[in-house]
Amino acid sequence: MSTLAIQSATFLSLSLSLIWILFRSKITSPLTKWPLVGNFASLIFSTLEINDYAAYLLGLSDHTADLKGPLFTGIEFVLTSDPENIHYICGSNASNYYRGEHYKDVFEIWGDGILVAESQWWKFQRRLNHSLVRQSGFMSLVENATNRMLKDGLLPILDRAAELGFWVDMQDLSRRFTLELTCKFLLGIDLDSLSVDLPEVPFSKAIEDMEEAIFYRHLKPLRLWKLQRWLGIGVEGKSTKAKAILDEFVYRQISLKRDKIACKEGKEDEDLDMLSRFMAVREEALSHDQQAHNPNKNTSAKVMSDRFLRDSVVNMLTAGRDTTSVAFAWFFWLVSTHPSIEAKLRQELKEAFHLKEGDKWPYPTYQAMSKLVFLHGALCEALRLYPPVPFNRRTAIGPDTLPSGHRVDKGKEIIISTYTLGRMESVWGSDCLEFKPERWISDKGGIVHVTSNKFNAFSAGANQCLGKELAMLEMKMVAAAVVWNYHFEVVEGHSVDADSSIMYYMKHGLKVHVAKKV
Numbered sequence: 001m002s003t004l005a006i007q008s009a010t011f012l013s014l015s016l017s018l019i020w021i022l023f024r025s026k027i028t029s030p031l032t033k034w035p036l037v038g039n040f041a042s043l044i045f046s047t048l049e050i051n052d053y054a055a056y057l058l059g060l061s062d063h064t065a066d067l068k069g070p071l072f073t074g075i076e077f078v079l080t081s082d083p084e085n086i087h088y089i090c091g092s093n094a095s096n097y098y099r100g101e102h103y104k105d106v107f108e109i110w111g112d113g114i115l116v117a118e119s120q121w122w123k124f125q126r127r128l129n130h131s132l133v134r135q136s137g138f139m140s141l142v143e144n145a146t147n148r149m150l151k152d153g154l155l156p157i158l159d160r161a162a163e164l165g166f167w168v169d170m171q172d173l174s175r176r177f178t179l180e181l182t183c184k185f186l187l188g189i190d191l192d193s194l195s196v197d198l199p200e201v202p203f204s205k206a207i208e209d210m211e212e213a214i215f216y217r218h219l220k221p222l223r224l225w226k227l228q229r230w231l232g233i234g235v236e237g238k239s240t241k242a243k244a245i246l247d248e249f250v251y252r253q254i255s256l257k258r259d260k261i262a263c264k265e266g267k268e269d270e271d272l273d274m275l276s277r278f279m280a281v282r283e284e285a286l287s288h289d290q291q292a293h294n295p296n297k298n299t300s301a302k303v304m305s306d307r308f309l310r311d312s313v314v315n316m317l318t319a320g321r322d323t324t325s326v327a328f329a330w331f332f333w334l335v336s337t338h339p340s341i342e343a344k345l346r347q348e349l350k351e352a353f354h355l356k357e358g359d360k361w362p363y364p365t366y367q368a369m370s371k372l373v374f375l376h377g378a379l380c381e382a383l384r385l386y387p388p389v390p391f392n393r394r395t396a397i398g399p400d401t402l403p404s405g406h407r408v409d410k411g412k413e414i415i416i417s418t419y420t421l422g423r424m425e426s427v428w429g430s431d432c433l434e435f436k437p438e439r440w441i442s443d444k445g446g447i448v449h450v451t452s453n454k455f456n457a458f459s460a461g462a463n464q465c466l467g468k469e470l471a472m473l474e475m476k477m478v479a480a481a482v483v484w485n486y487h488f489e490v491v492e493g494h495s496v497d498a499d500s501s502i503m504y505y506m507k508h509g510l511k512v513h514v515a516k517k518v
């Protein structure tokens, strides 16, 4: 090698080492805004997963930090996990905050649906979806579908894995389970993705590809990812193809449902699925529109389009499926790695349903699930430590000062780190990182209710999750049946890490060996 090459290599490695030492050293705080790269310098050099990095930053800054991205990127936001700020932004001063100017662009998968809508259009959808999940018979539909999918889908797969000794990916199985269940109450269909050969479901994969692109849109300048989308390259290219697959599936379901309803013309329609109801609302809007003085012209016009049906389905599909499946994966992992808690969960099931070791699972009703206080605590703990939606964002409509004293200008984005909030010592105590279902049980044996500005997994205020009760019910029914029937052992060498996505997925899934208990 020539002397010049050796000198250049030495200079380069010395410079890199110096930069590395500067960024990693204690004298340089990650909260320091560097001239060109803003606060992102330390992020580039960090080996932490992004949510852990947010927790680390917030730990250094009393739980609120004003952050800036590299020059010309336009990335600038307040990151917070301060419960008082959360209460203020989502509750007492919520009227000064909205989802944001580019929100619909970033979350294009949701079209104009409830998860991205604002003002009157959001109110209309909120009322509609609320009435659908509360309609009589809906919970029984969910109960029957859950038990049937346990009996005919999930449990036979786990039995087979236990008998033949092969490992299964519990994250993948949970995702298939919640997909089947959501498709049942939303579209009234079975996909058969929980059959033993575990077939690929293209539109399910399409949703994951779109979610990956959404995550990176939070880290890239707007112009960059829009250019990538226009060029059809990288995750953006993948996301565009995914959208076409998803839309094709949903529009086909709408058309099939229309045919089905047409065939039943004149007969009483007993379908409880949400798509049938969205269609009925659309028909109603069409008939209202023919009246001369329809006071809700704007809403009606939106409801009348097929796009309304598409967006309603996609919003409910992603809201109901991904969140719950992520919660399952972390719950099963926590239980499999905490044998004393697994034993307490089994003990609770024995007492509640008069079971002895080896008894067959009785598939209790959903009302009976309210007896399971320890299970409730264990699920809340999983949601606290591993919230399926690890962050949420809002944008200031006008200038404001947060309770933490931070100024926010008009248009400033605020990112709420739900992940950090669940791990804060000042909120949860010195054992905040421990999996302790007992913290959710009162001295009298009842459930401890924690306000949503401290336990934010389902968000807070007006936009709080509409499916919270449904999700808790579904999780209890599945978790109880699985914990009673099986014990999981994580496959040796399998690493359980979080993925970079808007959902707190496990990067490599959850590979477990299954042992039968019954």
Ligand code: HEM
Pocket (backbone or CB within 6 Å): 114, 115, 126, 129, 133, 316, 319, 320, 321, 323, 324, 327, 387, 388, 389, 392, 456, 457, 458, 459, 462, 463, 464, 465, 466, 467, 468, 470, 471
């Ligand atoms: C463990 C399970 C779940 C978690 C952790 C969860 C979490 C959340 C969060 C954090 C939000 C707020 C999003 C925002 O502010 O932009 C939300 C909203 C929502 N969730 Fe859930 N969710 C779960 C299950 C479900 C289920 C099963 C359904 C459907 C039946 C559902 C339907 C919705 C809807 C419709 C909204 C929009 C509410 C609005 O903007 O008014 N969720 N959820």
